[in-house]
Amino acid sequence: MDNVKQNKTTPSPHKSPFGDIHYELLQSEKKPMVVFIHGVGMDHRTFDLQVKALQSDYSVLVWDLPGHGKSTLKNYNKRFTRLSAECLNGLIEELKIPKAFFVGQSLGSMIVQHFERMYPEKVAATIHVPGIRLKSHIGPWAKKLVPSLMFMLKLIPANMFYSAFGKHRAEKKEVQDYLSETMRRTGKKLALKITEDMVYDLIDQSPAPQNSPSLITYGKKDLFFIRNAAEQWHKEAPGSKRVEIQSANHIANQDNPEAFNKALIGFLKSLTIANK
DSSP, X not given: OTTOEEESSOSSOEEETTEEEOEEEEEOTTSOEEEXXXXXXXXXXXXXXXXXXXXXXXXXXXXXXXXXTTOOOOOOOSOHHHXXXXXXXXXXXXXXXXXXXXXXXXXXXXXXXXXXXXXXXXXXXXXXXXXXXXXXXXXXXXXXXXXXXXXXXXXXXXXXXXXXXXHTTOSSHHHHHHHHHHHHHHOHHHHHHHHHHHHHHHHSOOOOOOOOOEEEEEEXXXXXXXXXXXXXXXXXXXXXXXXXXXXXXXXXXXXXXXXXXHHHHHHXXXXXXXXX
């Protein structure tokens, strides 16, 4: 990779108001930037095979969300999705990244959408793996049900929770093991608090979405309501592209990296060609 500044073991993490943020950067001034945002209970390693596939033609930034992986968390004083979007903006400001393609996995998709609404000038396009469009999916009445839902989740023993997190979100055994390991490190308490924030995000009315180019992907074996939500988002978003990833569950980019990488690179190249 020509003229690449590689930083995979950042000794000095980004100092955010929300914690010390670990990140890894492969950057070339001549190559467009792709920023990855992982899901709840995970870390930057979920995109290892995407980084490998992209690094010859793109600059790449991966990072651990606050309280995940090697990042710390403090000042948890707002919804995690919005907190993380602000944190991401601080990181890319420090790294002097003016504009990028943003790839979000599940929770990461929500963070990407908040980031796009807050800082639209910094977004070239968005990619969702999978994603549910932020808008009022459920009426305000549903807020009354959230405490009961969270209470039931809290009753699940921790070890069962960590194991189930992997088994029900991925097809491959090695991906299931990775998910259980990272969720154990994140901890059930934080994961459930973030999950609660995500549920409220889907209940509340959201501002009108931006119109940047978007790729919406999902695993063929993911839950029906997630697949259906992705399909509906594609229908409502002019110019968006939709790709169903075969032999994949919720973590489609790890279950079937070949198919996902093909869709991702094809989408990125189509935008590059269109902008020439």
